[in-house]
Amino acid sequence: MKLVCCNFKMNLLKDDIENYIKVIHNYVDKNNLIIFPSIPYINDFKQNGFIVGSQNISFNEFGSITGDTSILQLKEMGITYTIIGHSERRKYFNDDIYIKEKINLALNNNVKVILCIGESIKTNEQETYAILKKEIDDAFLNNTNLIKNDNLIIAYEPIWSIGSGLIPDNTCLTNTINYIKDYVFNTYKVKIKVLYGGSVNISNIDSLQEINEIDGYLIGSFSLKPENILDLSTRIM
Ligand code: 13P
Secondary structure, X not given: OOEEEEEOOOOOXXXXXXXXXXXXXXXXXXXXXXXXXXXXXXXXXXXXXXXEEEOXXXXXXXXXXXXXXXXXXXXXXXXXXXXXXXXXXXHHHOHHHHHHHHHHHHHXXXXXXXXXXXXXXXXXXXXXXXXXXXXXXXXXXXXXXXXXXXXXXXXXXXXXXXXXXXXXXXHHHHHHHHHHHHXXXXXXXXXXXXXXXXXXXXXXXXXXXXXXXXXXXXXXXXXXXXXXXHHHHHHOO
16 A cells, blocks of 8 residues: 555644544554644654654754754654655745755654655746756755665655645656656665655545556645545555
């Protein structure tokens, strides 16, 4: 079964979380489901046997950085994964400049990385590839010796697709995912998994499932309802 990653972003409250856990308790394949809640609720999922991740980490282990959370603190909460470089963090928090440090901290602390990359507007393939190549190089250069086959996963999330209901057509998506895999393999000698993220929902999942190159999904708003995730799981078995 493909990897299903639920990025709740800054949503849901305690009652919602308790209900969520009740509903997905019997999710068929907990080994391939990763929940990225807001920090206050990481523990709730962890205690109920789910694999959890953080939506971000600080660029430092400790220090006078008000409002940030250290990888070491998140590790104590039991995270296995962290998302790094989500487009919303790049947009609101200038994360472009911290990608290298954050990947370094996560991998040095044995926390797996889901690195988000993606073009902001729909454009031709060559322009898209140039943007993706730059985002990959920013992340991989200086961390090349830390990145192994399974400790970093790329999530291809075209920014124009996030929250818009629009997704790339299958040919385009297949070509882009192949580009990412080939570029990383040829340049950095690492075989990576690539997730797709952006408006994944029950009405487009069957079509996305036709693309063998997709290793899983990073899902935002559709993942906020646990029934949706159960429904989706029956389509990706
Ligand atoms: P949506 O699924 O809401 O489009 O969000 C995708 C996303 O940003 C996941 O990280």
